[in-house]
Amino acid sequence: MQRRAFLSALTTGAALSTLPLSLRTLAQSSWKAEFHEALAQSPWLRGYLGVDGNSNFDATATVTGRLPVGLQGSFYRNGPARHEVGPFRYHHWFDGDGLLQRWHLSEDGVTHRARMIQTRKLRAEQDAGRALYPGFGSLPPDPAPVTGPDLVNTGNISVLHHNERLFALWEAGSPWEMDPDTLETRGIHRFSQKTHGVPFSAHPRVEPDGTLWNFGYLSASNLLVLWHIDAKGNVIKNGTIGCDPITMPHDFLVTDRHLILMLPPFNFERGHNQTFLDSHHWQPDQATRLLIVDKNDFGKHQWAELPAQWVFHFGNAWEDKAGVIRFDGARSPDPSVMTGALRDVMRGVVSDPGISHHYRYSIDTRSGRTSEERLLAPSIHTEFPAIDPRVTTTHYSRLVVLSRDETRPAPHYELNQVRLIDLDRESSMTWSYPEHQLPEEHIFVPAPGSKPEAEGWVVGTAYDWQADCSLLNVFDVNGLADGPIATATLPYALPLGLHGKFVA
Numbered sequence: 001m002q003r004r005a006f007l008s009a010l011t012t013g014a015a016l017s018t019l020p021l022s023l024r025t026l027a028q029s030s031w032k033a034e035f036h037e038a039l040a041q042s043p044w045l046r047g048y049l050g051v052d053g054n055s056n057f058d059a060t061a062t063v064t065g066r067l068p069v070g071l072q073g074s075f076y077r078n079g080p081a082r083h084e085v086g087p088f089r090y091h092h093w094f095d096g097d098g099l100l101q102r103w104h105l106s107e108d109g110v111t112h113r114a115r116m117i118q119t120r121k122l123r124a125e126q127d128a129g130r131a132l133y134p135g136f137g138s139l140p141p142d143p144a145p146v147t148g149p150d151l152v153n154t155g156n157i158s159v160l161h162h163n164e165r166l167f168a169l170w171e172a173g174s175p176w177e178m179d180p181d182t183l184e185t186r187g188i189h190r191f192s193q194k195t196h197g198v199p200f201s202a203h204p205r206v207e208p209d210g211t212l213w214n215f216g217y218l219s220a221s222n223l224l225v226l227w228h229i230d231a232k233g234n235v236i237k238n239g240t241i242g243c244d245p246i247t248m249p250h251d252f253l254v255t256d257r258h259l260i261l262m263l264p265p266f267n268f269e270r271g272h273n274q275t276f277l278d279s280h281h282w283q284p285d286q287a288t289r290l291l292i293v294d295k296n297d298f299g300k301h302q303w304a305e306l307p308a309q310w311v312f313h314f315g316n317a318w319e320d321k322a323g324v325i326r327f328d329g330a331r332s333p334d335p336s337v338m339t340g341a342l343r344d345v346m347r348g349v350v351s352d353p354g355i356s357h358h359y360r361y362s363i364d365t366r367s368g369r370t371s372e373e374r375l376l377a378p379s380i381h382t383e384f385p386a387i388d389p390r391v392t393t394t395h396y397s398r399l400v401v402l403s404r405d406e407t408r409p410a411p412h413y414e415l416n417q418v419r420l421i422d423l424d425r426e427s428s429m430t431w432s433y434p435e436h437q438l439p440e441e442h443i444f445v446p447a448p449g450s451k452p453e454a455e456g457w458v459v460g461t462a463y464d465w466q467a468d469c470s471l472l473n474v475f476d477v478n479g480l481a482d483g484p485i486a487t488a489t490l491p492y493a494l495p496l497g498l499h500g501k502f503v504a
């Protein structure tokens, strides 16, 4: 067996606990060595290199093109960023500690700021000088006991701006409140005394009037949690629904009458000395369950089914008068992007993440019948769907996604196009990023005072691995295929991140 294969074999959870500490440390640090070796061959991997836990970023960006007069405000982006602690490199992209960014757009140009989210975990590990806690898909040597989810809450997935407050969100714990200007971490946010520590997912949905809905899951108790919060941040109601087997839903949907959760057959079964990710098992012979919950009464709910599939993200949902719910999502045949590619990349191994096609779905709430239909050509891979936030829960026709065309292969397997889909006309506009730039999620920012979906901008960031810098692009939503109308470029590079929000 080659040395690399031997060390890789050692890093499997089951084998680790039986090894002496010195060998365990060697096995864990091999991921770091492998990654840094791979960087020389594949410079675009620098997007996954990560930053130091003490990093602060502040700069004025260089703007080319012309920023639209109506586009003023802050674009916040969150994502995993500290990928290495001492000799240990995380074994999953989702485990990096969160870095929150603010791109501020004004008449004077674009400024940028980024701060590490000062979580309990980050502070404890910075003090200790080593990785202390198990993560989503990583198990450091000699892990410290985890006494509650917020102890390991990295706040590294998404951003919520609600009731004039800014939050960095993780999936399985509480929101971290952040200062909207300085990005200083204010601390764990409690919506109420009673709900302290109740999981609050990274994908809440906010209606145009400020009403907020969210879910969470308690794997060990086979329970889904539901949240209903008013525009002022008061908890209107909470509820739990039994879910056995339980899985890990990442996003959900809201119509004017229902909440909809998709529950893929990636079932939780706690194993000994395993990561949270490895405690889930893909069971393709089982259906994907749909849970449809009455917004007015969480006790009223029904179930429906779709074939086995994995969906990270949905665009939107709406419901007609007859009770038929329609929604869309980026559908993968299984969760292998999460169990394979996003793990492999952390040791510099580039593997095909598989394809996720954009699908349109329906659920007839009277009969329980469901349908699904692919929207784009089979060669088009999509992710990160985004809508004009003003059409949340209502009929919609425009969807921004990142995509990749399998007929135009790139040396990396990253998404490399931004695409605006017109659902009514079944057509799309696309702009392809140059090969040396890796785009992150792009969002729809409406023009002030415009009709919903009619005018606005597509705003998103990218990492340029040739110039080793990060940039923000602005496209006119009606001329996306013509390319960016303005680009703001930073004098430094940031790690590839996850979700963002624009606050006008």
Ligand SMILES: [Fe+2]
Pocket (backbone or CB within 6 Å): 157, 202, 203, 250, 312, 313, 498, 499
């Ligand atoms: Fe997400």
